[in-house]
Amino acid sequence: MTHTTEKWLEDIRWNEEGLIPAVVQDEKSGRLLMLAWMNRYALRLTAETGRAVYWSRSRHKLWNKGEQSGYFQFVKELRLDCDNDAVLLSVEQVGDIACHTGRRSCFFRKLEDGHWLTMDSPVRDPDEIYR
């Protein structure tokens, strides 16, 4: 744990809840996998361990991505945007499944004729993943 060089964490403009949105992209395919949230500790752990750690806003706790499913995300690159209020993770997605529905990406619905149309099928049944 590096406690001395935390300038990079100070640069971040956290929101009122102390969070920043993290956009997650597959480093190989370029596919957008998900958008999650991080607090300061999650971002630090992510950088230090090389595994994606988020803040679960629904469960109000740290979320070690893959802890239940085994579908970890190995972080290859971490980027910050021009306003210091969004980060981008390029990841190696273990199992090629990022979504809790068993799909590759959380963005599996597309707007078509005024409806959100499901485009992609699950790679694996979520009941098999979370049991």
Next chain:
Amino acid sequence: MTHTTEKWLEDIRWNEEGLIPAVVQDEKSGRLLMLAWMNRYALRLTAETGRAVYWSRSRHKLWNKGEQSGYFQFVKELRLDCDNDAVLLSVEQVGDIACHTGRRSCFFRKLEDGHWLTMDSPVRDPDEIYR
């Protein structure tokens, strides 16, 4: 303006401020361009006009992307995530410049040895763009 078929807008889980984060990706290169925010009206206008419209949180008004710079974004696809609280825009980025700093992408800094290192140079001087 289609006032009848707004079910797709009702599906969205807006945050306390009535906003949703919009992740913007170049449809051709797959490059992550920016993360912006939309309110209900911005999202509706985006879908209806095929041009990206955001909500500027700093200026507290609608932001017709490209209105000053000319670097519009033509939206080719609009996707929603599994939690209904993030959208993904695949866009054709006019001028290949999405960032107000004159760069292709807003995510031009990379974490390296505890510092945010600038990786990409501006394609064009922002003073030339906004004058």
